[in-house]
Amino acid sequence: MANLYDDLQSIAGCEARTFGKIYTRSNEPVVKLFNTVDVKNKDTFSVLASSDFVFSLISDGARSVDAFDINPLTYRYYHLRKWLLQHGYVDAAKLSYDDLFGVIYYHDPAISKDEEESEVFWKKYLELFPDEKLYYSPLFVNVFTPKVNYQMKKRKLVQKLSTRELNFKPIDICSEEISSDKKYDLAFISNILDYNRDKSKLVVARDNLGRILNNGGRVILSRFRSRHSDEGINLEERIFASDFYILPLDVPTTNGYNYVSYRQYIKR
Numbered sequence: 001m002a003n004l005y006d007d008l009q010s011i012a013g014c015e016a017r018t019f020g021k022i023y024t025r026s027n028e029p030v031v032k033l034f035n036t037v038d039v040k041n042k043d044t045f046s047v048l049a050s051s052d053f054v055f056s057l058i059s060d061g062a063r064s065v066d067a068f069d070i071n072p073l074t075y076r077y078y079h080l081r082k083w084l085l086q087h088g089y090v091d092a093a094k095l096s097y098d099d100l101f102g103v104i105y106y107h108d109p110a111i112s113k114d115e116e117e118s119e120v121f122w123k124k125y126l127e128l129f130p131d132e133k134l135y136y137s138p139l140f141v142n143v144f145t146p147k148v149n150y151q152m153k154k155r156k157l158v159q160k161l162s163t164r165e166l167n168f169k170p171i172d173i174c175s176e177e178i179s180s181d182k183k184y185d186l187a188f189i190s191n192i193l194d195y196n197r198d199k200s201k202l203v204v205a206r207d208n209l210g211r212i213l214n215n216g217g218r219v220i221l222s223r224f225r226s227r228h229s230d231e232g233i234n235l236e237e238r239i240f241a242s243d244f245y246i247l248p249l250d251v252p253t254t255n256g257y258n259y260v261s262y263r264q265y266i267k268r
Contacts, residue, residue: 020071025091025137025145028190028260029253034060034149036251037220039186043211046188048074048168052080052148053188059150059157065166069100072170073139079118082161083107089096092134098245100134101126103259112165127212174201178208185214191260195223197232201259202239210243210267219265220249240265 040061244265
């Protein structure tokens with residue numbers, strides 16, 4: 001794996017310490033979440049991860065969508081998934097090498113230097129792993145998501161993606177200070193705090209989110225049952241309670257998603 005990261009660093013132009021495996025798709029009930037949370041005409045800030053949240057926000061009419069992730073390669077993956085959507089695919093799960101080659105070489109013209117760099121990255125990546133299906137290469141955790149809310153609106157989503165480049169920040173919101181003149185109505189941070197139960201990290205996350213949200217702005221968080229601990233949850237909620245109201249978020253789930261629950265922090 002070290003050699004892989006060295007290779008990725010050389011072609012991606014970013015620090016190897018931040019590399020991790022990318023989730024191919026969200027492991028959350030995306031449709032049910034976005035049927036519960038109204039994002040229309042909202043300024044939003046979201047973890048990028050597999051890009052499912054970002055595509056859902058754009059598709060559902062968010063006024064603006066900015067993204068962050070500790071792993072800068074998620075931004076490369078965002079561009080790849082954009083090109084896949086242009087070719088009629090939701091993801092690359094069933095694509096052969098030849099299919100993927102066609103997507104990468106014959107996508108619509110890039111609208112930014114970042115997207116051009118992503119094209120270079122994926123071409124070189126295919127050279128490293130020419131005989132494997134993409135999602136079984138060492139870069140990914142393969143997750144199957146059967147349905148997303150933007151799937152029936154792909155044409156409109158592609159039209160929106162063709163004229164707007166994603167504003168992306170490669171940052172760790174639990175360790176690095178975020179400074180931004182822009183304020184947001186909604187922030188989606190998935191299960192990030194489940195991995196950051198240290199008091200100092202929770203304080204940084206709380207201060208960052210408080211700094212970038214409008215008064216009354218909401219943080220939407222998921223909590224995974226396998227990572228629950230009363231001590232960690234209580235610490236998180238005590239720290240956030242100084243600046244946020246804490247409320248549950250009732251997202252209906254099926255048996256397939258009974259391991260995840262949601263809550264929201266509302267800025268005082």
